[in-house]
Amino acid sequence: MPDSIEARQAEKLKGSPVERREDPELLTGEATFTDDMEPRGTVHMAVLRSQYGHARIESIDTSAAEELDGVLAVYTADDVEASDAPGRIEPIWLLPDLKRPPYPMLAQDKVRYQGQPVAVAVAEDRYRASDAVDAIDVTYDRLEAVTKAREATDEDAPTIHEEAPDNVAAEWDVGDEEATDAAFEDADRTVSVDLVNQRLLPTAMEPRVTLANYRPSADELVVHMGTQCPHLHRRFMADMLDFPEQKMRVIAPEVGGGFGSKDSAHPDETLTAWCSLQLERPVKWQATRTEAYVSTGHGRGQETTAEIAVDEDGSIQALRVETYGDLGGYLSTWGPLMPAHGYALMLPGQYDVENVYCEVKEVFTNATPTEPYRGAGRPEASYVIERLATLAARELDMEPTEFRRKNFVPRDDFPHETATGLVYDSGDYDKTLDRALEMADLEALREKQADLREEGRYLGIGISCYNESCGYGPSEIIGQIGGQLGLYENGVVRFHPSGAVTVYCGTSGHGQGHETTYAQIVADELGVDYDDIEVIEGDTDEVPMGMGTYGSRSVSVGGSAIVEASREVVEKAGTIAAHHLEVSEEDLEFEDGEFQVAGAPERSMTIKEVAREAYLAHDLPDGTSPGLEATNFYDPENLVFPFGTHIVVVEVDPDTGEIDLERYIAVDDCGNQINPKIVEGQVHGAIAQGLGQGLFEGVEYDENGTLLTGSMQDYTLPKALQVPEYETDHTVTPSPHNPLGAKGIGEAGTIAAPPAVVNAVTDALQPFGIDHIDMPLTDETVWQAIQNATAEP
Numbered sequence: 001m002p003d004s005i006e007a008r009q010a011e012k013l014k015g016s017p018v019e020r021r022e023d024p025e026l027l028t029g030e031a032t033f034t035d036d037m038e039p040r041g042t043v044h045m046a047v048l049r050s051q052y053g054h055a056r057i058e059s060i061d062t063s064a065a066e067e068l069d070g071v072l073a074v075y076t077a078d079d080v081e082a083s084d085a086p087g088r089i090e091p092i093w094l095l096p097d098l099k100r101p102p103y104p105m106l107a108q109d110k111v112r113y114q115g116q117p118v119a120v121a122v123a124e125d126r127y128r129a130s131d132a133v134d135a136i137d138v139t140y141d142r143l144e145a146v147t148k149a150r151e152a153t154d155e156d157a158p159t160i161h162e163e164a165p166d167n168v169a170a171e172w173d174v175g176d177e178e179a180t181d182a183a184f185e186d187a188d189r190t191v192s193v194d195l196v197n198q199r200l201l202p203t204a205m206e207p208r209v210t211l212a213n214y215r216p217s218a219d220e221l222v223v224h225m226g227t228q229c230p231h232l233h234r235r236f237m238a239d240m241l242d243f244p245e246q247k248m249r250v251i252a253p254e255v256g257g258g259f260g261s262k263d264s265a266h267p268d269e270t271l272t273a274w275c276s277l278q279l280e281r282p283v284k285w286q287a288t289r290t291e292a293y294v295s296t297g298h299g300r301g302q303e304t305t306a307e308i309a310v311d312e313d314g315s316i317q318a319l320r321v322e323t324y325g326d327l328g329g330y331l332s333t334w335g336p337l338m339p340a341h342g343y344a345l346m347l348p349g350q351y352d353v354e355n356v357y358c359e360v361k362e363v364f365t366n367a368t369p370t371e372p373y374r375g376a377g378r379p380e381a382s383y384v385i386e387r388l389a390t391l392a393a394r395e396l397d398m399e400p401t402e403f404r405r406k407n408f409v410p411r412d413d414f415p416h417e418t419a420t421g422l423v424y425d426s427g428d429y430d431k432t433l434d435r436a437l438e439m440a441d442l443e444a445l446r447e448k449q450a451d452l453r454e455e456g457r458y459l460g461i462g463i464s465c466y467n468e469s470c471g472y473g474p475s476e477i478i479g480q481i482g483g484q485l486g487l488y489e490n491g492v493v494r495f496h497p498s499g500a501v502t503v504y505c506g507t508s509g510h511g512q513g514h515e516t517t518y519a520q521i522v523a524d525e526l527g528v529d530y531d532d533i534e535v536i537e538g539d540t541d542e543v544p545m546g547m548g549t550y551g552s553r554s555v556s557v558g559g560s561a562i563v564e565a566s567r568e569v570v571e572k573a574g575t576i577a578a579h580h581l582e583v584s585e586e587d588l589e590f591e592d593g594e595f596q597v598a599g600a601p602e603r604s605m606t607i608k609e610v611a612r613e614a615y616l617a618h619d620l621p622d623g624t625s626p627g628l629e630a631t632n633f634y635d636p637e638n639l640v641f642p643f644g645t646h647i648v649v650v651e652v653d654p655d656t657g658e659i660d661l662e663r664y665i666a667v668d669d670c671g672n673q674i675n676p677k678i679v680e681g682q683v684h685g686a687i688a689q690g691l692g693q694g695l696f697e698g699v700e701y702d703e704n705g706t707l708l709t710g711s712m713q714d715y716t717l718p719k720a721l722q723v724p725e726y727e728t729d730h731t732v733t734p735s736p737h738n739p740l741g742a743k744g745i746g747e748a749g750t751i752a753a754p755p756a757v758v759n760a761v762t763d764a765l766q767p768f769g770i771d772h773i774d775m776p777l778t779d780e781t782v783w784q785a786i787q788n789a790t791a792e793p
């Protein structure tokens, strides 16, 4: 670590692979998670959940539970209603004419998914609370259930909410239908595919957990919880409880991963807080893994028919897509976003497509509500376009890479407006493709493939050229398209009199290494030693405002807020320095933490010295207030659009369907990198999750709406031994519109990997005439596809 101005001049921190400062605490087990906390007097809440996917509640008898030893209270929906708390989850993303049936914290008359909370019990310890829940007697009248979105729109499907008799919550579209239909008419060839982006279970290491402590003497509610966005959760809870926001503090201690599953309001967290308000005691709730699987929002859940129209020369003429988005039993906080703006706007991918039309139906089903899950709409879009691109190339007998190259948005056409209304900020798609091809040696791979086919062995090469939208904003546009929040970020940079610095940011990292990267950013901006900078996130009392961490927004939006705040600090420091050096501000130069008089470098003052003067306040320029700090609200000008090329090489055993993942090559471009080591870690983790969707993971329900994959025994997550050594590299195409030139990287792998691996497996099985297999490509599904194959190699 550089410890002097001279050393820093030689080594800027931005762009350096600085070790994560978060790791020692985590690796030594000293980090504090919510479940490690147990203030005196803590009692425990357990939740009785519906075991049925769809049923009418006829009666609830809590008397036996109430009589158990150590049980403090048992509550049902009637108790919530009597407390005057509104107690409903409201969506934060609205679409025109969206049907909004109420989503109560505790089920009222009906349950609409397995796992929906029906009652809670609070007891002196976790085990008694759980026993009490077992003693609650609920009589249900079971109803027919439907757990697939397309099926739920069938005429004879059961109605889930009276407000939406056909189960359709919203119909939404984007693009020009007429022009797209005409382009399909005129095109030389069309290719179509039916595909499914299956539901996924978010599997954070730490399931959701909440410790709520209402202190009546201060009339204050302090909530520690696993959250990705404490300020949003404070707002959700304040609304659901009708509790004053300013009297409520939400803190995210260490959060054992989120992957999107901790940015929505769920009944359980607010119920914990509500119980604390009722009992005036600290109340804790911690989901078990099985409980988490039925109650934490599932990811994805889309069924799509997608068509592409192409000319003989390989140019894409049009895309036409129809998608059913599965909302689950209720509208979750972000539920309506994913199948609409989160997904459909990104359908053109890296390609210059003039005509696009996408129609979306958002549908209620008797399954756990869907929520953002790493990628949140963009993996679904990338899967559609990247499958279509490969299938179209096959139809035209073109190398899939060349088909893609022919249709790329050219590097000199940025900013590029898409047919879906986005403006891609910057890109150089040929560059990542070229580098990935160089690493893979495609020619040699194609030769190997041909040779092996002679021996009855099936090698496949899959490619996916993805791009994604990250760093959501600007707030004004978010408001215009249905967001009920601003998507800016707040950063505070505060010097202490000693010259040390504390940085506060409204993002809330939970594994992404913000403490490290934000300190790197501020060290460069202020010229202060990295070790003198502390970074604070995840506490509504410490950080003035924040929108949180999701959508790979932290570095491009939160990072930019702290850059701007740092620059405001430097400006004020410059005014003070000029006063002390008796020159005008224009005559000062600031570099590496030092203000120097231009042409007289011996006359200088470090920013640390300025900080001391700013707090001494004995001699400040007229009109300058004491102290040295700045607060910035950064509202991005546009989204950022990272991109990349991933190539997968597999060998498929036709006798067993087994897939051997031989190579995984990833070349990503997230603009300027703050910390390449952290970026690489993010890429690795996300690819594993993407391979999880491609090869292993998939939610299954039975016809009654019972989750069949409700434990880790039934739901297969990728293990270290099942993923290959990744071969990674990157290119750098800065974003032109944020001060860091940085784009997000946190989700890239989950977006790129599923189509890459499916394209690889179907490439291997081309001799069998297999064009498509739905994910996850387990040995069994692949073997089955080979059994049903129409061609013989």
Ligand code: MCN
Pocket (backbone or CB within 6 Å): 256, 257, 258, 259, 260, 373, 374, 375, 509, 510, 511, 512, 513, 514, 517, 518, 549, 550, 551, 552, 553, 554, 555, 556, 670, 671, 672, 673, 674, 675, 676, 678, 679, 682, 685, 742, 743, 744, 745, 746, 747
């Ligand atoms: N970074 C960088 N240079 C860039 C881009 C990013 O150095 N050009 C660094 C950032 O400073 C940050 C990290 O990479 O330390 C990720 O930054 P960014 O892409 O802005 O994403 P966020 O920090 O907003 O993280 C959100 C993203 C999402 S949406 C999910 S889901 C996700 C993910 O990050 N969940 C994670 N990564 C995760 N990692 C862990 N360990 N746990 C999760 O739950």
